[in-house]
Amino acid sequence: MLLARGVESSEPWEPREVRGAVRVLAIAPGSDERALAALREALAESVASGDVEWLDPIAGPDISPRVLFDRLRRGKTPHVVHFLGHGGVDLSGKPVLRMADDEDGEEVWVTAEALGRELSASFYDELRLVVLEACEGAKAGALRMRRSAR
Secondary structure, rough: OOOOOOOOOOOOOOOOOOOHHHHHEEEEOOOOOOHHHHHHHHHHHHHHHHHHHOOOEEEEEOOHHHHHHHHHOOOOOOOOEEEEEEEEEEOOEEEEEEEEOOOOOOOOOEHHHHHHHHHHHHHHOOOEEEEEEEEEOOOOOOOOOOOOOO
């Protein structure tokens, strides 16, 4: 497992209290339910004890950026967002996340920055953590990301 990126911000860090259960929202575009089931199983004891509230995931093969952003705006506010899916790097070097295929069967990607802007606009006051569990799922070619030798 590579723990890869920190976030730079001009805003000062401040501790933020969470009252009640920690609300967790999983986002899993695509049809592979195994990763989503593994996350839910890992949290099962905390959900059963009431320490964690498992929000209805935004998951499935039809999750386009439009559907994702609409569901984020209408759903319950999470404290933790956990993205499970494929990732890569676009031609300009920006991290991207794979969403559903469009009507023509073409892959649809959204920048991690666009997801961050949407999360900030929707959940600024309550969101505490975003986990991007996104492999280097881009096919060889323009979106292929090289690993550094460390």
